[in-house]
Amino acid sequence: MTAQHLLEVDGLRTEFYTERGVVTANDGVDLTIDRGEIVGLVGESGSGKSVLAQALMGIVEDPGVIPDGEVKFRSTATVRELAERFPNAVADADDPDADDPDAFVVVEERDASGEIAAGYVDLAHASDAALQHVRGSDIAMVFQDPMNSLNPTLTVGEQIAETVRLHQDVGESVSLGAEFKRKLFGAAKNSQAWRRAVEMLEAVSIPEPERRAEEFPHEFSGGMRQRAMIAMALSCEPDLLVADEPTTALDVTIQAQILDELEDLKDVFDTAILMITHDLAVVAETCDRVNVMYAGEIVERASASELFGNPQHPYTQGLIASTPRMSDPDAEVEPIPGNVPDLVDIPYACHFAPRCPEATRECYEIEPDFRDVGRTEGHVAACLRRGDDADAHLEGTREVAETDGGRVIDADFGGDAQ
Ligand SMILES: Nc1ncnc2c1ncn2[C@@H]1O[C@H](COP(=O)(O)OP(=O)(O)OP(=O)(O)O)[C@@H](O)[C@H]1O
Ligand code: NI
Numbered sequence: 001m002t003a004q005h006l007l008e009v010d011g012l013r014t015e016f017y018t019e020r021g022v023v024t025a026n027d028g029v030d031l032t033i034d035r036g037e038i039v040g041l042v043g044e045s046g047s048g049k050s051v052l053a054q055a056l057m058g059i060v061e062d063p064g065v066i067p068d069g070e071v072k073f074r075s076t077a078t079v080r081e082l083a084e085r086f087p088n089a090v091a092d093a094d095d096p097d098a099d100d101p102d103a104f105v106v107v108e109e110r111d112a113s114g115e116i117a118a119g120y121v122d123l124a125h126a127s128d129a130a131l132q133h134v135r136g137s138d139i140a141m142v143f144q145d146p147m148n149s150l151n152p153t154l155t156v157g158e159q160i161a162e163t164v165r166l167h168q169d170v171g172e173s174v175s176l177g178a179e180f181k182r183k184l185f186g187a188a189k190n191s192q193a194w195r196r197a198v199e200m201l202e203a204v205s206i207p208e209p210e211r212r213a214e215e216f217p218h219e220f221s222g223g224m225r226q227r228a229m230i231a232m233a234l235s236c237e238p239d240l241l242v243a244d245e246p247t248t249a250l251d252v253t254i255q256a257q258i259l260d261e262l263e264d265l266k267d268v269f270d271t272a273i274l275m276i277t278h279d280l281a282v283v284a285e286t287c288d289r290v291n292v293m294y295a296g297e298i299v300e301r302a303s304a305s306e307l308f309g310n311p312q313h314p315y316t317q318g319l320i321a322s323t324p325r326m327s328d329p330d331a332e333v334e335p336i337p338g339n340v341p342d343l344v345d346i347p348y349a350c351h352f353a354p355r356c357p358e359a360t361r362e363c364y365e366i367e368p369d370f371r372d373v374g375r376t377e378g379h380v381a382a383c384l385r386r387g388d389d390a391d392a393h394l395e396g397t398r399e400v401a402e403t404d405g406g407r408v409i410d411a412d413f414g415g416d417a418q
Pocket of ligand 1: 016018023025043044045046047048049050051052061062063064278343
């Protein structure tokens with residue numbers, strides 16, 4: 001039996017119909033995340049990382065659509081709950097109806113009594129009501145700028161308590177009346193949800209959590225706000241945390257502290273993390289596995305140590321060569337020439353070809369498939385010039401420039417920031 005991933009993205013395509021044409025922000029993306037692991041998604045600005053995060057959360061903005069692909073979120077408890085609430089959306093995996101786009105609760109296994117024993121929710125096709133159920137309680141998200149996600153008129157403690165109430169049925173009303181009452185008189189300090197909020201602030205290392213819980217977001221520093229966002233996101237113990245540039249706005253020291261804490265919290269709450277960043281040092285520091293994204297496509301995937309020790313795709317090699325190293329910050333970096341293309345109707349098969357030092361004519365014409373390229377299992381790259389059959393495949397094509405194939409990055413790359 002194949003391993004059952006917590007999250008499995010299959011052939012995901014996300015498009016925006018704009019006046020300029022169709023922007024294909026995710027062009028057939030495959031990605032998996034297992035329970036408890038930290039998976040990186042890295043690539044230059046405009047490569048489609050945030051759109052992928054939105055697709056996972058079911059919050060792709062208008063005019064975005066997902067014409068192809070599935071996002072399978074596997075949680076037996078959630079599948080049971082949703083199957084009960086949305087009986088018309090249930091299909092059995094081996095049933096032809098499973099292809100029915102309205103069937104987003106897919107049952108893979110039942111026990112002897114007919115109770116659901118395994119299955120997934122297809123988040124790419126789930127109804128808004130189902131997505132709302134999943135968001136916050138099963139999958140939560142933190143963004144770069146917490147000021148946009150925190151409510152400036154509520155104390156930090158009230159906001160976390162509110163999230164807890166919404167998702168955990170701790171027996172307190174979430175009616176409008178109750179919310180106004182809390183605004184006027186403050187949240188009941190001895191309520192279960194409030195105590196949970198204070199606990200969460202303590203868990204993210206906010207000093208004097210009882211007192212800080214009563215402060216408003218603007219009274220927090222940038223780092224404290226980001227911690228509060230993380231506290232809020234983890235307060236319902238989600239299986240998956242999607243972190244989109246969670247520390248980009250912070251200075252390096254605070255950034256390193258928060259990333260360290262996230263790793264610790266991951267163990268405490270047993271939460272998997274999708275770490276989205278354009279910063280390779282962040283990936284090197286935190287991730288178990290890494291996906292490199294370029295112009296809407298994943299181009300390379302490997303464990304973090306393998307990716308940095310033995311990068312294979314010319315884009316990954318270029319990214320690494322263009323990133324300053326912690327161990328040698330003064331060493332020269334070589335930027336990748338050119339820019340990420342506009343994602344409207346890219347006419348060439350390999351999206352990186354025009355910037356690639358090794359591209360041949362074939363690279364413009366033949367869609368590169370994933371092939372094994374590394375020393376470890378699961379290291380794959382989508383490049384015609386890589387893998388065992390690369391040379392045979394390229395026989396008869398023009399000579400290509402010599403490269404230093406697999407630039408080796410310092411083992412302590414991004415290591416322990418001060
Ligand atoms: N609402 C939208 N309407 C039209 N196009 C969009 C929309 N949202 C995103 N895009 C396009 O999708 C592409 C990918 O954007 P995305 O924000 O996912 O990139 P990113 O990799 O997250 O970049 P960054 O590192 O800057 O955050 C961009 O070309 C962007 O213009
Ligand atoms: Ni982004």
